[in-house]
Amino acid sequence: MGAHHTTREEHPWPAIVMHWLHLVSMAVLIYTGFYIHRPFGPGTMDQMRTLHFVFMFVLILVAIVRVYWAFLGGGSAAPGSRRKVADWRHFGRSPENKGQALETVKYYLFLRKTHPRTAKYNTLQKGTYMFWLLLIALQAVTGFAIWSNTAAFFEPLTYLVGGHIVMRMWHYIIMWLFIITTAVHIYLSVAEGVRQLPLIFAGVESGEKDPDSRPASA
Ligand code: HEM
Ligand code: HEM
Structure with missing residues (x-):
């Protein structure tokens, strides 16, 4: 990765706020989810379910707003740049990424x-x-x-997958997919993107880290 100066335009404030909201809601949903699955520690089932119901709406709402912002928001910049482009462009296919998936895996595996x-x-x-x-x-x-409030609407689907218990099991399995992929996200953001951390969490730009190069002038 280039030793560029990070810029506020890479992760503008709406991206920072939404990243925080996603982080907090995921943490609460996973904690309360484990509790609902099998109670442990302090608190009551009523409290945990209430928290789960509040943050499930936060998670869904923020995800919708994040997608909306990606297309119709103020945009975001590429690393080291202050020039904003539509944010969704950073998530789509791009010529710079061609043939890269395997090479990135090799890098992560120390190959x-x-x-x-x-x-x-x-x-x-x-x-x-x-x-x-x-x-x-x-x-x-x-x-x-x-x-229970919305189950009736999904009854045909619930029947299709094999019943309420199976649906619940899928909800639990998908939580584990979240836990595993988020653990990788956290590990890699610390191992590989440590200079991005002050930016994504607080909008603080980090300076030039490469001792051989000049301080960034921007
Ligand atoms: C302690 C937990 C977390 C840490 C340390 C962390 C760290 C980071 C960092 C450093 C970036 C910037 C990567 C770059 O610019 O190259 C990033 C981006 C991102 N993270 Fe996280 N993250 C965490 C949790 C989460 C969670 C729970 C979610 C979603 C459920 C999430 C979703 C994203 C997304 C979608 C991006 C893309 C950029 C953006 O939306 O601005 N992160 N994260
Ligand atoms: C996105 C919207 C979500 C909705 C609508 C939702 C809804 C629910 C509901 C209704 C229950 C059952 C509560 C009860 O019977 O008392 C439940 C349980 C649970 N939720 Fe969620 N939830 C959502 C997101 C999540 C997320 C993101 C996670 C974790 C990543 C999660 C993990 C769990 C777990 C582990 C349980 C316990 C399941 C079991 O008993 O095995 N939920 N959720």
Whole structure:
């Protein structure tokens, strides 16, 4: 990865706010989800279910707004740049990512020394972020299907998958997919994107880290 200066335009404030909301709602949904699955520690089932119901709406709403913002928001910039383009462009196919997935995997497995050149996000990041949208949609469907208030609407689907218990099991399995992929996201963002951390969490730009090069002038 290039030792460029990070810019606020890479992750403008709406992206930062939404990233926080996603992080907090995922943490609460996973914690309360485990509790609902099998109670532990302090708190009551009523409290945990209430929290789960509040944050499931936060998660879904933020995901919708995030997609809306990607297309119709103020845009975001490529690394090191202050020039904003429509944010969705960073998540789509781009010539810079061609043939990169395998090379990135090799790099992560220590089979190659240098990070392959990439667009703002590498192919695996793009894939992960799109996969999460799919998982959020699946959690919404399986979740509303087991929620007594909305279960009736999903009855045909519940019947199709093999009943309420099976639907619940899928909701639980998908949580694990979230946990595994988020663990990778956190690990890689610390191992590979540590300079991005102050930016994505607080909008703080990090300076030039490469001792051989001049301070950024922008
Ligand atoms: C402790 C937890 C987390 C850490 C340390 C973290 C860190 C980061 C970092 C450093 C980036 C910027 C990557 C880059 O610019 O190359 C990023 C982007 C992103 N993260 Fe996280 N993240 C965390 C949790 C989450 C969670 C729970 C979600 C979603 C459910 C999430 C979704 C995203 C998405 C969609 C992006 C793409 C950029 C954007 O939306 O602005 N992250 N994360
Ligand atoms: C996105 C919208 C979501 C909806 C509508 C939803 C809804 C629900 C409902 C209605 C229950 C059953 C509560 C009860 O019977 O008392 C439940 C349980 C659960 N939820 Fe969610 N939820 C959502 C998201 C999530 C997410 C993102 C996770 C974790 C990543 C999660 C993890 C769990 C777990 C583990 C359980 C317990 C399932 C079991 O008993 O095995 N949920 N959820």
